[in-house]
Structures are given as structure tokens and as C-alpha cells.
Amino acid sequence: MTNLTNLSSARENAQIMNRFELIKRLTSKLHANEAVIGGIGNNNFDLWANGQRPENFYMLGSMGLTIPIALGVALAQPQRRVFALEGDGSLLMQLGALGTVAKTALKNLTIIIFDNGMYQITGKQPTLTDSCVDFVNVAQGSGLTQSYWARDNTHFEQLIDDALTKDGPHFIATRIDDKTPTVSTDRDPVKIRLGFMQALSIHR
Amino acid sequence: MTTEKSINTQQETWYEIVLRVLKSNDVSLITYVPDKVLAPLIKVLHADPYFTVIAPAREEEAIGIITGSYMAGLKGITLMQTSGFATLANVLASLAVPFQIPVLMMISERGTLGEFQVGQAIVCKTMRPVLNTLGIENYAIERINDVEFIVDNMIKQAFATQTPAAMILSPLLTKR
Numbered sequence: 001m002t003n004l005t006n007l008s009s010a011r012e013n014a015q016i017m018n019r020f021e022l023i024k025r026l027t028s029k030l031h032a033n034e035a036v037i038g039g040i041g042n043n044n045f046d047l048w049a050n051g052q053r054p055e056n057f058y059m060l061g062s063m064g065l066t067i068p069i070a071l072g073v074a075l076a077q078p079q080r081r082v083f084a085l086e087g088d089g090s091l092l093m094q095l096g097a098l099g100t101v102a103k104t105a106l107k108n109l110t111i112i113i114f115d116n117g118m119y120q121i122t123g124k125q126p127t128l129t130d131s132c133v134d135f136v137n138v139a140q141g142s143g144l145t146q147s148y149w150a151r152d153n154t155h156f157e158q159l160i161d162d163a164l165t166k167d168g169p170h171f172i173a174t175r176i177d178d179k180t181p182t183v184s185t186d187r188d189p190v191k192i193r194l195g196f197m198q199a200l201s202i203h204r
Numbered sequence: 205m206t207t208e209k210s211i212n213t214q215q216e217t218w219y220e221i222v223l224r225v226l227k228s229n230d231v232s233l234i235t236y237v238p239d240k241v242l243a244p245l246i247k248v249l250h251a252d253p254y255f256t257v258i259a260p261a262r263e264e265e266a267i268g269i270i271t272g273s274y275m276a277g278l279k280g281i282t283l284m285q286t287s288g289f290a291t292l293a294n295v296l297a298s299l300a301v302p303f304q305i306p307v308l309m310m311i312s313e314r315g316t317l318g319e320f321q322v323g324q325a326i327v328c329k330t331m332r333p334v335l336n337t338l339g340i341e342n343y344a345i346e347r348i349n350d351v352e353f354i355v356d357n358m359i360k361q362a363f364a365t366q367t368p369a370a371m372i373l374s375p376l377l378t379k380r
């Protein structure tokens with residue numbers, strides 16, 4: 001399997017998958033109260049639609065900050081694995097965060113990118129990944145050596161298994177379709193935060 | 205002995221006081237984008253193993269990191285200069301304020317009292333209107349004798365009331 005993982009990282013070799021289905025495959029493997037930080041818009045809508053785990057945090061604004069928030073959680077609780085779910089438009093806003101993740105080198109942090117090459121929620125305008133930016137190349141160039149395109153659903157699951165058993169940081173990029181989520185997240189920031197903190201055993 | 209001690213206390217610099225007050229309030233995570241005025245504080249924080257110090261690429265990232273760490277039980281503060289604060293309106297308005305996160309900010313005030321760059325001088329004028337519009341508690345520290353009182357009480361109030369706080373380091377404190 002390691003050999004398969006090390007095959008060409010090019011974006012065009014990755015099969016186009018579905019965000020809801022991928023999140024379902026991820027959350028079905030989470031049995032140790034892992035934290036999941038959902039980026040704005042469709043990323044956290046599909047996370048929400050997959051069952052509202054108390055250890056999920058749904059970011060409602062602050063586009064681009066999913067990875068820094070996840071880094072903060074991972075730093076504070078090194079025994080807990082933390083996943084950041086981010087879209088292509090969001091990551092393009094905060095590429096420097098990849099270098100920060102590489103530099104801090106937290107073993108318990110995994111970044112998952114859902115890349116459909118468009119600002120889907122605002123009218124499907126193309127993002128830079130549609131033409132020239134390859135996130136795995138950017139991540140590797142930022143110092144994240146364990147960075148891969150998930151070639152298909154099976155490969156995605158293998159990469160998640162690695163993220164759950166091996167030291168990170170891990171970077172997993174996926175290509176996805178433009179299917180619209182069926183529901184959207186309840187927008188109550190304080191309720192989201194308090195539920196998340198309680199799930200992380202933080203009481204003030 | 206008592207006399208010597210009080211002399212030593214008087215000689216404590218603003219950044220030594222800040223370091224001490226951060227420790228006494230269990231604020232051990234520092235995220236910053238550097239600034240010349242903050243440089244001595246950054247230096248002593250790096251040198252002290254009590255602190256975890258992270259220097260991300262942008263101030264937004266720095267705020268995101270201490271937001272995540274707060275929710276997971278680790279208290280942090282972001283250090284920046286005025287022009288860095290000017291990049292934060294969206295993040296404060298959509299993350300720190302509505303989620304009621306006690307985001308601590310220490311901002312060195314550039315662009316006033318002897319500034320030579322016009323851009324710094326203009327961006328400086330946006331800082332207080334943004335803070336006040338968002339209802340974020342802010343105080344400028346102008347005298348060495350006020351450093352401990354303002355920093356200590358702003359930190360305590362931020363965590364007690366779960367609201368962001370901006371501690372502004374005035375040139376009156378740092379430039380004289």
C-alpha cells in the first residue's frame with residue numbers, strides 16, 4: 001500500500017469523488033473522540049449532514065481559518081487527533097498556514113482538502129486550482145512531506161487509516177464534484193462553541 | 205532587603221512585566237507577527253520555556269490558533285502591530301465576537317507620535333474605530349506604572365466575560 005501512496009501526486013490522477021460520501025467515510029472511522037473542524041459553507045454543511053458529533057466545530061465565517069483553529073486544538077490536546085476540513089477557495093486564502101503546520105509539526109493534526117476547482121457556493125466561479133495550482137505540490141513545498149492526492153475512495157480510506165495510526169502532520173487532498181449539500185448548519189455560534197468545548201472536556 | 209526589592213521592581217521593563225503577568229494568568233501560548241517595538245518582548249518569550257511561541261505568516265492565522273487552543277483548554281495571546289491589526293476586521297467580526305472567544309491581542313501602536321511612514325499613520329487611525337465598532341474592550345498603556353494593572357485586569361476580564369481584549373502599547377510607553 002505504501003507503494004501505491006507514493007505514486008504520482010498530480011491532481012489530474014485523482015478521481016472526482018463526493019464530499020458528503022468522503023466525510024461519511026471519515027467519520028465512520030472516528031472512534032476515539034477525534035476533533036473535526038469544518039470549514040465554512042459546504043464543508044461544514046456536509047459535516048453537519050453526516051451526524052452532529054459533539055466533537056465537531058462548525059466555523060461560520062473567518063474564511064481560511066479552519067487549519068489554524070485545528071492547529072490550536074491539536075496543540076492544546078496532543079493526545080487527541082484533530083482533522084481540519086477545508087475547501088479550495090478557503091485554502092487559497094491562507095496558504096501560509098501550511099508552512100505554520102509544517103513548522104509546528106504536530107503529530108496529531110490532519111488536513112483534508114475538498115477541491116472542486118470552484119467557489120461553489122457563490123455561483124461556481126473557477127478557483128485557481130481549476131487552472132494552475134496543485135495543493136499537494138504547494139503542501140510539499142511548504143514542508144508537509146506526508147501530502148497526497150486521494151486517488152479514489154479506497155485510497156482515501158487508506159490515507160485516513162494512516163492519519164489515525166501514524167504520526168502527522170498529514171495532508172490529504174481530494175477532488176470532488178459540485179453536488180450541493182442537502183442541509184445547512186444551525187448558525188448559533190455560542191451553542192456550537194460550548195458544545196465543542198464540553199465534548200473536549202473543557203469547562204470554564 | 206525590602207528596599208533592594210522595591211528598587212528591582214521599579215527597574216523592571218514593560219516587557220518583563222508583561223511576561224510575568226502572562227504567566228500569573230496561565231497564558232502560555234504566544235502567536236505573533238513581529239514588530240520592532242515588540243522585539244524585546246518576543247525575545248524574552250522565546251527564551252522562556254514556559255511559553256509555546258508560534259510565528260505564523262499572518263495575524264489572521266495567529267488569531268485562529270489561539271481561538272482553537274482556547275476551546276481546547278490552552279490560553280493564548282496574539283502580538284502584532286497596528287497595520288497587522290488592520291487585517292483582522294473580518295476574523296474578529298465573524299469568529300472572535302460571535303463565538304464569544306476571549307481573544308487577547310497586544311498591539312504595538314505605530315503611526316503616531318513621530319511616525320515617518322504615511323501609510324502607517326493612516327492605518328493607525330482605523331484601529332480604534334474598528335475596535336469600538338465591534339465593541340471590543342481596548343486600552344492604551346502609556347506609563348510603566350500602569351502596565352501590570354491594565355494587562356492583568358484586561359486578561360482577567362476577557363476570560364471572565366468571554367470577550368476579546370486589545371491591549372495597545374502606546375509610544376508613550378515604548379518609545380521614551
